Each structure stands twice: as structure tokens, then as C-alpha cells.
Amino acid sequence: MGLSSVLLVPYAAYLRVYEPLAAFPEPERTHWYRYAAAGPGRTAQDELRQSLAGLTAVPPVPVPVRESGDAFVAVVDGVTHVCPWRTRLRGWQALEALEELLPEPVLDAVLPAWIRSAATTEYEEWRAENPDARPWIRSATWHVPVRWFVLFDDAERTYEPSGGGESKQPVLRYRTPMVQARRRTARALRVLKESLDEGPLVEGLVEVGRWLEEFHPRSMVELDYGGLVHIIPENGLAEDHSAADTAEGLAALREGDSTRAGEAYERLAERWRSIRELQYAS
DSSP, rough: OOOOHHHTTTSSSEEEEEGGGGGGGGTTHHHHHHHHHHSSSSOOHHHHHHHHHHHHHHSSOOOOOOOOOOOOEEETTTTEEEEOOOHHHHHHHHHHHHHHHSSSSHHHHOHHHHHHHHHHHHHHHHHOOOTTTOOOOOEESSSHHHHTTTTOOGGGGEEOOOOOSSSSSOOOEEEEHHHHHHHHHHHHHHHHHSSOOOOOHHHHHHHHHHHTTTTTTTTTEEOOOOOGGGGGHHHHHHHHHHHHHHHHHHHHHHHOOHHHHHHHHHHHHHHHHHHHHHGOOO
């Protein structure tokens, strides 16, 4: 079993924040201005190939030696927005998460303790010099966390089926202004705290809300199904309206209709249960 198969990077969904160029200090702002003006930017597949290159090295390199100068670029209402990859920071964070997910013997087999220790020491030193650093991208393997759907409305959903050439892959994503994402997060938290006990859903949404507050108010938030489009049948993608199910469940809780809320939750749970079970298929 290689490290790449343990990390399961290809089957990941992403939550991204794109900030306007004005949000970046100089000289970074000029760098991103020139980067965006240079033409078509790098794709998610480019980022994936770059991350896997380090994992397949001998010995593995779990965290890039240098920070990436790449970003995703989007033009929103005529304004250029960028979402820096920050692969080095995300590599350190992924390593921390991996240590919590895998038993130590398995982890030692794919990523020796001395490599992890060196990476941890390097991260602590870097963090001391960059205490306010945060990633523009979050990822989740084999599923999309329910709390991410809270940020979006079904009308903001974009689905593009495969076709138009051999390389054309299906696309399923949501995009919304930051102000809407923050507003929906706050409303959902009020409903959940009034209706449910404290738990992973509430705690996770609180943490997402704090993360969103770190960015420029005129940013754009994107939920991208990413590599999940390769394991979900196209009819499943076309029929997937998880944000609508999430919104319906929250509306039912707000109205005190526990039956309707339970039905909406069950639709979500069943959809994502069947997808997550694929990781155990031989």
C-alpha cells in the first residue's frame, strides 16, 4: 500500500475561498495580478499531480520544500479573485489529520516516524513566524461534509455533464458571495443550537464560520465536488441536490417539524453513506 492510496487524494471535495486582488498586501498583490493576467490558470488536476509527486518520492516528501506560487483564478462580476493553493501549509495540516486517522503501525509503514517528526518541527518553527496564516482551501475525502452545504443555495448549483471531448469531466459545484455564506452560517447555527444538543455538526459549523471571518468580505466561496465526480455515477450527480436537502432540513427544524427534518436528513445520510462505502470496496 502506497502513501497516495492511504491519503486517497483523488477522491476529495474542496471548499475554497477566492479573494479579490485588493485583499492581498504588496508585493503579493502584484504577483497575483501578473499571474491572473498571464492567461488560463492551473487546474485542480495540476494541483493533484503536484501533490502526488512528493508522496511517490523515495523517501516520501509529505510537505513541499517551497510554498507554491500557484492559485485558482475566477472573475466575479468583472473583478479578478484568486484562491492561493498554499500547498505547504495544507501539507502540514494534512499530516496532522493523518496522524489522528491512522494507527501508528500503518502510518509508520507508509511515512516513517523520522519524516513526520522533522515535518512537525519545521511546521512549529514556521508557525511561530506566521501565526496568522490560514489556508484558502479545505478538503474532505470520499464525501462532502453536511456543514459545507449550509453555506449555499440550490440556485447557486452548477452541474456540467461529461462530454465535449475525451478530457471533459463532469463538474458539480456551488458558488456564493462571502456575505451570503456568513449569513447562512449564522442563521443555521441559531436554528441548530435551539433545536439540537451540542455535537459535531454544531461544532463543525462554528469552526467553518470562524474560518470564513478570516477573509475579505467581498470574497467568493466555492464548493467543488472535485474528484468525487469520478466515483459518483452521472445520474447521481445530476440528481444530487444536497444543498437543497440541507436547507429543507434547517427550515423544518426552524418550524418545529421534526418529521420533515428527519426525512431531509435521511436523504442526505443515505446519499453520502453509499458514496463513503465505496472506499471499502475491493
